[in-house]
Amino acid sequence: MELYELTLKQAKELIAQNPAKQSELRESLSKRVQAVDPKIKAYINFTPHPNLPPQRGEGKSTISHISSPLAGEDKGGGILFGIPISIKDNIVTTGWETTCASKILKGFVPPYDATVVRKLKQAGAYIFGKCNMDEFAFGSSCETSCYGPTHNPWNLNYVPGGSSGGSAAAVAGGLAIAALGSDTGGSIRQPASFCGVVGLKPTYGRVSRYGLIAFGSSLDQIGPLTKTVEDSAILLNVLAGHDERDSTSADVPVPDYATFLGKDVKGLKIGLPKEYFVKGLDPEVEKAVKQAVQIFQDLGAAVVEVSLPHMKYAVAVYYIVAVAEASSNLGRFDGVQYGFRAESQNLKEMYFETRNQGFGDEAKRRILLGTFVLSAGYYDAYYLKGLKVRTLIKQDFDEAFKKVDVILGPTAPTPPFKIAEKLNDPLSMYLSDIYTISANLAGVPAMSVPCGFSSKDLPIGMQLTAKPFEEGTLFRAASAYEAATNWHERRPSL
């Protein structure tokens, strides 16, 4: 077994036994990236910016293009000591160019670390590289990146999902031990499903957003993409918690998520929303998810039907609320302070040309939509109404969770689709997130876990959803399922 194949847990154990192994791990991983990433294109870069002084402990690497761990920080003590973590390129990292896969941010090297990055470093981990994504996280296929698409490690003709497609593909392809993604409407879970890895979107407020370049501020959450459920729990233990720099982060105690692993699911009540299993759901996905339901039943869980009556409005509401916030959040990319600035004769031209040349089509589409729904005369009809329906969607979950502990369903309506298949059909692309979006609107935690493969040998994931701040319940259910199956052990041959 190659070291790059290790799970986070295994890598931890390896380094705990022999700290010198961390450079072997780094070497193995970087060789893998050099060999395979030209095909996958999971990374935007894995080199800190040369113009900035190396961070403490960094720059001592024997391999030139990879940073070394923060050796001085946490000598062996940190629970992630010596572990390389890959970071989605919309999370700011001191000294690393951070672009959101957009031309408009090219050259932007943040002078500060996101809270999650700071926490990872404090735990002894180091940044391995920055992962490709849909531009500003606008997309479900990782094709809108200004650097070009990322390819699915299971079949290079297929998309890895998005927007955290680079993070998911890196983990699935053995190009990362674990990665961080962000999820606004499914951007962690849907690529996790497409790449056959575990992806967790925590409760809104569970993980600090400080340093996450905002898309939809009221929906965004950072979360882990990992090879196993256990790895996900290990990472969430590091990431979760109140941050005084983020007013929307919750001051709710963080349990040790590892304590939820390896438990049985006897008596666990699992809800199947009747609205989930309808027309539009791919039969292969439906079959895989139903088989998973059977496994849970075999393990002693009780399965009941629930209803999420307002789910049918979720995609519509999402494309009002998320784009409204996005249009405002992206205003700051104007060429004044940082990133790309177009040649121009005057201020107006600078704005127009910088944004015209700097943003891709999907970003422009969403900025236009968002600007429209917030405009005088339309605000009440769209944004305000959207907020009301959002409340109803949240109430649906509240009602359902009175009856069940976990809601189970497909993560995406289909297995991975082909590159370019939906790129010019935004509506069908948007529907790719139909099962994931409502968790963001309601703020509840949800996780995608591998649950099978399609006839084309492409991964299928199921989604588990729990009450706010009950990520522990997700870990309990997912780890029991994982123990009873071996989907997570399968790796693509590259």
Next chain:
Amino acid sequence: MSEYEPVIGLEVHVQLKTQSKIFCGCSTEFGAEPNSNTCPVCLGLPGSLPVLNQRALELAIKVGLALECTVSNRIKFDRKNYFYPDLPKAYQISQYDMPVASKGHLVIEVPPHPSLPPQRGEGKSAIKGNAGISHVSSPLAGEDQGGGEVPKGNQLIPKKIEITRAHLEEDAGKLLHEGVRDGSWVDYNRAGVPLLEIVSEPDLRSPDEAFQYLTGLKSILQYLDVSDCNMEQGSLRCDANISVREKGDSKFGIKVEVKNMNSFRAVQKAVAYEIKRQVEATQAGERIAQETRLWNESKSQTFSMRSKEHAHDYRYFPEPDLVPFTVSSKQIEQIKKSLPELPQARIQRFKKQFELSGYDAYVLVSDKPLGDYFEACMNERISAKLSSNWIQSELLGELNARKLSLRESKVGPKDLAGLIRLIENNTISGKIAKEVLPEMLETGKSAETIVKEKGLVQVTDTKLLEEIADRVIQANPKTADEVRAGKAQAIGFLVGQVMKETKGKANPKLINDILSKKLSN
């Protein structure tokens, strides 16, 4: 021809006196090296998030309570979206539909008839930026105790100006164009400084009322100690909304917004100019354009900046990065209890405790340092009326002539009280006192020392004065005869001659008595 009436509302931006900015920990210090007081949050760097400075909120609530507003229990922020290089996030965090305070009022003092403004001695005030309700310029000459006299008939009537709202928001940065080739510089030190925008109803009816409103508002802010209120440093800014209508009309005319005034006087002048412009245009049959105009101080005119047809759609929506939260009524009650004595209450107290006229009390109280100065004088147990007059006309007049503020004065309340005490016990005349005061201001010596050094003690020796009077009568037989013949005014000349002989040290009333007695025989 019809008579026109102006309708004026003011929007005042006040910089709240906090150590750090409203959404980050950066210093609010004025005049620092450009862009030195900045961080990822106030620079609006991607990924940064705002955290509310609780102190700014507390100060805003204080102002709300002092203006008798309803203070909102629910604190919510909104984004105001627009593009400008001084606005790092391309939106300003502000409050749209739920301001921290709303529906209050401010009482201003206005003359009973708007066409008769109170007399003001322009520039008489020694306090920067507060040309205030001013002190009367000419003390009546020859008064025995000096200190001038505030004219009677200056009755002021209180008028309530409704406050629409007061909301919290962040300031933008500052663009620098001058001396920059091929572009402009941006200084973000000011970005994120806490502002309270205070909006009045269109209740003001004259440039003077606008001036009174600003003075009254500044006075309250000074008493609360929530702002430096320095227009030159930008810690207080004012925009005016002005329209005119035919008198008696209940509908408002078309509103013009005027910006770029850098003093209360400038506001007054800009409003006056704009009223005149609008009335003349209306009389000429022109339609007033709804627009924003800029005041040009050197030209004393307003110029069109942009028409409202090009107005921004700010696309306000709730700020998702700041979760709305509740301020308990108990907290608000606690802040209310911590409020200091406010100008209106102090005016009433001064009237009652020191038996001052409403006008005197108003003038002294309007500027907090002045009121404090007066109260300190009162601790020296001297006449309130005399102190009030001496402070208002002589002290402020002398300070102003030297371009000094009250704080810079070498004559403190105890020193002034020392001077007034010499008048009260007839050691010197008011006239001499007026010579002593400038000396005190120059040298910092006490009144007693100056009087002693210069031998200015008043001559009260009747025998000596009678001798001088006799000499004067002898030297001026013609005038003496006129007095004897009943031409009473003529005695003034003789009094003057005696004063001259005594180098002004005699008590004029005493001389008058002596001369009258001698010439009535």
